[in-house]
Amino acid sequence: MTMSYVAQIHSTFGDVEPRHILSLSGGKDSAALAIYLRDRIPQIEYIFHDTDKELPETYDYIARLEAILGKQIARTTPVDSFDHWLAVYRGMLPSNHRRWCTKMLKLKPFEAYVGDGPVINYVGLRADENRTGYISTKPNILAVYPFQDDGLVRADIIRILEDSGLGLPPYMDWGRSRSGCYFCFYQQKIEWVRLLEKHPDYFALALGYEEKAVQFGEQFFWCQSESLRDLAKPERVARIKSDWEKSQERKRSKRKALTLVETLGGLEVEDDSHLRDGCLVCSI
Structure with a gap:
């Protein structure tokens, strides 16, 4: 952990020791970050938000990653299913303008898993990306970006995955570029x-x-x-x-x-x- 992280953690949480959590999506960047942090932060917790709408290749990738990490990946399957929330939203399917799927099937289970204690949430944004996203804003959760802080770009992420023996997610073999539900509206x-x-x-x-x-x-x-x-x-x-x-x-x-x-x-x-x-x- 870098000194900048230590200072940031201390200024946010004081002397209270936070939990260290990394959410896995089944994508390449979060998988690479898990491997990157495995020996740097031994106490880190890995979690996977299973929507029950994932591709079989995603489940296979998570299982293989778990073996490489040598540590159990917690599953945070939502109590209520996609179909339950679809009924709650009166049949209104999610879109990029109304991402209730992310909120109810990913973010809410994450926040329930985290609770109210201090947490550092490790996010796999790379140094060659310039974007923000849907991340919890609870005051007890501090998001940090190791790849950006350490200057790692896409080629570095692929190298980490290849060197570990995990490789890229298997759905990329047939041309899907992203993890997430099989009906994700962000697909091309x-x-x-x-x-x-x-x-x-x-x-x-x-x-x-x-x-x-x-x-x-x-x-x-x-x-x-x-x-x-x-x-x-x-x-x-x-x-x-x-x-x-x-x-x-x-x-x-x-x-x-x-x-x-x-x-x-x-x-x-x-x-x-x-x-x-x-x-x-x-x-x-």
Whole structure:
């Protein structure tokens, strides 16, 4: 722990010893931070907010991370399910303008787990990111950002994951860029296409939620301007794939050189700048 942390902790909590907690989303950054802090802060607690709407690859990744950490990862499954809160919100599905899913399924369980005692919450924002997110503002919780303080960027995070043997989350193998619920509204359209192809059962469940929403007086699309039923049409799938390939080719043509991690083994690492508006407690 750096001296700046010590001073910050003392000014916030005085001489009271806080708990050290790191929330895991199933994403690469929080997983890398857990490994990064494992030996630096032995007393740290790891928690995973299981919404029961995660991808199977996420559960697999958390289990593998737990083995590497050599320490149990606490699960903070909400008492009330997504479907319960959907009924409470009168069938209003969550969106980027009304993130009740994050509040009720992630933040509230986190605050219940933490309680009212002093806590340091370790957040996996990198030094090459410039974003804020949905983090608890309870006065007993102090958020700190080790990667930003130590100057670690995306390439460092990938190195930590590869060196540990954990690697990147397995859902990235088939083109999903973020952790979180399978129907997350922050997904790009190409990610919806990949969900359709890799997990058609989950795509169908997301489609079911979308089409039931109109029964509550609102036409809602997970993709904002396009229904999943239209997106799943073969000609539309082909167009989305084609547009995505063209955008990737433009990006590749502008790049001056490949990074080492991309060169080794041909690993393609996508830019994740589109994630910056997401919910930190869900996606890092």
